[in-house]
Amino acid sequence: MDRRNFVKTSAVGVAAAAAPSTISAAKTSPSHSPSAPSLRLRSTRPVCVADVSSIRYKNGGPESAIERAYRGITEGEDVLDAIVAGVNIPELDPDERGIGFGGLPNADGVVQLDSCLMHGPNRWAGGVAGIEGVKTPSLVAKAVAELTDHHLIVGEGAANFARQLGFEIEDDLNTDRSRELWVEWKRRIDPGHWLDPEERLSGRSQTGGETDPDMIRRRRGNGSGWLRDRDHEARLELFQDASLAAGLSMVDDGLIDADSFWGTTSLEAVNPGGDICGVTTTSGLSWKIPGRAGDSPILGAGQYVDNSVGAAGSTGRGEANLYNCASFLIVENMRRGLSPKDAGMSALERIRQNTVEGRLLNQRGLPNFDVRFFILNKAGEYAGVALYGSNESMFAVCDENGAREEALEGLLEGSPRD
Template sequence: MSTRRDFIRTSAGVGVGAAFGALPKPLEAKAPNIISRRVTPVCVASGNGLGAVSRAIEELANGASTIEAVVRGVNLVEEDPNDSSVGYGGLPNEQGVVQLDSSLMHGPTRGAGAVAALEGFKRPSLVALDVMRYTDHHLLVGEGAQRFAVSMGHQLEDLLTESSRARWIEWRARLSDRDDYLSPEESGERIGPFREPEEFGDGLLDSHDGYRPQGTINCDIVDSDGDLSSVTTTSGLSYKIPGRVGDSPIIGAGQYCDNDVGAAGSTGRGEAVIKTCGSYTVVEMMRSGMHPTDACLEALRRIVHVTVEDRLRDENGRPNFNVNYYAVNKNGDWGGAAIWSGARFAVSVNGDSRHEDSAYLFERG
């Protein structure tokens, strides 16, 4: 039996139909047309990565994934005993022990891996890659990272070369005139110039505090499908307090990759990059539409803004250290920038691997 409520409900429906006609059927959702656009593969790296970008692009052409390509690229520098900033032959901490850091991200899988304060393995990027591939973790440190590396079959070895050991011995001898170590002049065993000006001037190394070099290699890549990866690897600040970790193994600081946007990485004063989430900031600036170069410059301005300690500023209130950023976006645009002029970075595109001058905020006097 119909009730008054049923009558009202039915009448209301009829009224709506009469007023507006029959209600239309909902439209079936259709997927948007996807326009496929090939990207020219590009690889960028810090100034010491000219060989790395060439090798990375070559690896891509031979079928390697983006993460395999950049790792194999930086392996060249990690294995080079003449590069005192990364891997084998890297300058040690204050106790004469080489401690290495590395992190990486693979855009297509959103994977990430990192190691910090790793001793005894000249290719920390490969250990970081194993962390990404074979564990549920993103960062392993110290003794735990070392044991993991051994378990994965990496070879434990002495990372000091004759040159890096000699430079550490000279540094230790100059620490104080109140200890029992003889200075090079007193012992007659002077090794050579304590600071290599040509390395600083070429933009390959930066000074953390005016005389201690710190160097790193960052490498970022995009392939023809627009897939991205990034890696950063370093021996860190020379003669550092044991256990000190800079930005290189910190995901979002030393490097960051978002496959929807781009990849970026850094070298220079790690503490400044950590404090501003540097590489993540660069990628977010690219997400907002900035060109990679402009994104790098904006992230550097943030460092300048938060550097308020007198000990870290010159007489004009500007940072007395340097930071460099490198970036590539999903469309194949690329760029690099530094706080101070004189820095360079490496790029490989269209079969041409070369150095480019970095954009900068301040001109060196």
């Protein structure tokens, strides 16, 4: 057996061996009250909740991430093994541009990935941030949790750690399409230097005169370059961020899916025995400053699990989750007796209250970004909530009734850009 297979096999073996003994110890420990809810549950309704990437992308195979995870859980697979195997599907799918292989790159055109996960019954956790060259950062995060005393390894150190364990390190995780989108973003933020050959030829006569205003768009104020987005100044005034304004114009033009622009997959699950695990994986905010890490690799922000209570995972503006430790807050809210929905809404209200900078507010004085949470408790009750809810804002669920999309419930009406 080669080193790579040995490491992966042993890591799974450690998890499988540890979980039953941990559960058994919990059931017989005299320090636990006989009436403790986590011990009195005879059977839990198994369920998985996740973002929509977990149901919409199959990488050419028969199952989505949430379907693979649910099947593994109901067949007796360790919960963490099942959900990581699930998110590996969209991580490897080049058409999903918010995570893994082909994820949208940073401002330098480099794909940097983040992931974290938590194993509820074992009280294990692991994460990686800013890792380059590994298509499945969730597997590296799993190795951190299972094989080390650490919870987070970052940057070049994370890549070296993966290399030592036999993970294949790619020179570049861009696809042709993700690189094309990065070049298009560069054209929109710096039109004086990054040009479109077809637009140059179509928008000028052979003598160099302007011919087609709709093709040319309009001149920049300083006379250099051509604007591809008529509404650039309006977006810039609203968001005070040229990078974000350009990226959202690409969403509006149908070049990037809105969910992929904010980019993250988070999947939480509970098995019939009441054991809970969660995993989050992402390529991060599109066109981010190189080295930026959002909430996804951080325990308590983009992901949190307490096996006696429940789990919460998130997508959306990572900085909002980091500031508010939102996933941890949701689980603590459930510990106090709140339902998954109410626990999530309380955290969203905290985010709303703490968003006070003008650059982060829309014309109504509300957050100009969205945050979504996927939540479940030990009994198998679940919720999907967001700052803004609409019929087009969905999340994924898989239970005894199969895999499906359900509408997110919003704290606020309208959209972030109203």
